[in-house]
Amino acid sequence: MEPYSILAKYYDKFSADDCDYGAWAQYLLKIASSCGAAEAADLACGTGKMTRLLVQAGLRMTGIDVSGDMLNVARSKCRAVFVQQDMRKLALTHPTDMAVCVNDGVNYIHPEELVAFFAKVAANLKCGAPFVFDVSSPYKLREIIGDKVFYWDGEDETLLWTNRFAHDSVRMDLTLFVREGDGYRRYDERHVQYAHTTERLADALDTSGFDLREVSDCYGKELRSDSVRLTFYATKR
Numbered sequence: 001m002e003p004y005s006i007l008a009k010y011y012d013k014f015s016a017d018d019c020d021y022g023a024w025a026q027y028l029l030k031i032a033s034s035c036g037a038a039e040a041a042d043l044a045c046g047t048g049k050m051t052r053l054l055v056q057a058g059l060r061m062t063g064i065d066v067s068g069d070m071l072n073v074a075r076s077k078c079r080a081v082f083v084q085q086d087m088r089k090l091a092l093t094h095p096t097d098m099a100v101c102v103n104d105g106v107n108y109i110h111p112e113e114l115v116a117f118f119a120k121v122a123a124n125l126k127c128g129a130p131f132v133f134d135v136s137s138p139y140k141l142r143e144i145i146g147d148k149v150f151y152w153d154g155e156d157e158t159l160l161w162t163n164r165f166a167h168d169s170v171r172m173d174l175t176l177f178v179r180e181g182d183g184y185r186r187y188d189e190r191h192v193q194y195a196h197t198t199e200r201l202a203d204a205l206d207t208s209g210f211d212l213r214e215v216s217d218c219y220g221k222e223l224r225s226d227s228v229r230l231t232f233y234a235t236k237r
């Protein structure tokens with residue numbers, strides 16, 4: 001099945017407890033306020049976890065995601081414009097004040113498509129506007145989750161998550177067993193995430209018209225060699 005089709009219904013339940021969306025939102029809102037942003041685009045918004053927090057803080061939000069199933073969940077959460085679109089072909093109705101891409105969205109972009117993707121983001125931003133995104137670090141993808149199996153065992157659904165790391169990418173095979181009647185139905189999805197180095201992302205941002213302002217550990221903390229989430233804050237030149 002397409003990535004995030006069956007997972008959409010369970011994403012919020014299964015997604016990691018170590019994701020402090022409240023703290024991440026504070027970091028984003030500080031940047032929004034420093035540049036007077038009134039509206040923003042949440043790229044790869046998924047089920048709208050961050051979109052909702054930014055709407056609650058007063059920003060007019062457009063959520064973009066390629067998965068209609070994830071967007072259906074997002075629509076039930078908050079009043080924002082949600083558009084099903086591949087962000088590599090991003091086309092907002094007008095240049096916006098800020099773009100964010102939270103919790104691994106950029107890990108789904110193939111290395112050879114990074115420059116074109118960032119250039120699309122730039123084309124949809126006003127001059128000087130911030131673009132903030134995070135990636136799971138190469139260290140996390142290779143050392144922490146690559147070649148490992150994880151599981152969640154819930155009352156009515158069980159998820160098996162099997163990873164294979166090779167050639168700077170992780171192939172993630174997700175198998176979900178959902179209780180139906182007296183038995184279980186099985187669903188399978190495959191995701192691929194790419195391990196982008198800081199140098200690769202910095203070069204791609206520069207080539208596509210962004211000035212890199214800050215790279216931090218998980219939305220504003222000091223970088224470490226074993227940081228698992230890297231946050232990039234850039235502004236359109």
Ligand SMILES: C[S@@+](CC[C@H](N)C(=O)[O-])C[C@H]1O[C@@H](n2cnc3c(N)ncnc32)[C@H](O)[C@@H]1O
Pocket residue numbers: 003004043044045046047048049050064065066067070085086087088101102103104105108
């Ligand atoms: C790990 S989820 C993160 C969702 C959300 N940002 C959050 O914080 O929960 C990754 C999301 O990226 C979306 N995605 C992957 N590739 C995409 C693309 N090319 N264009 C738009 N969305 C994409 C997936 O559909 C999924 O919703």
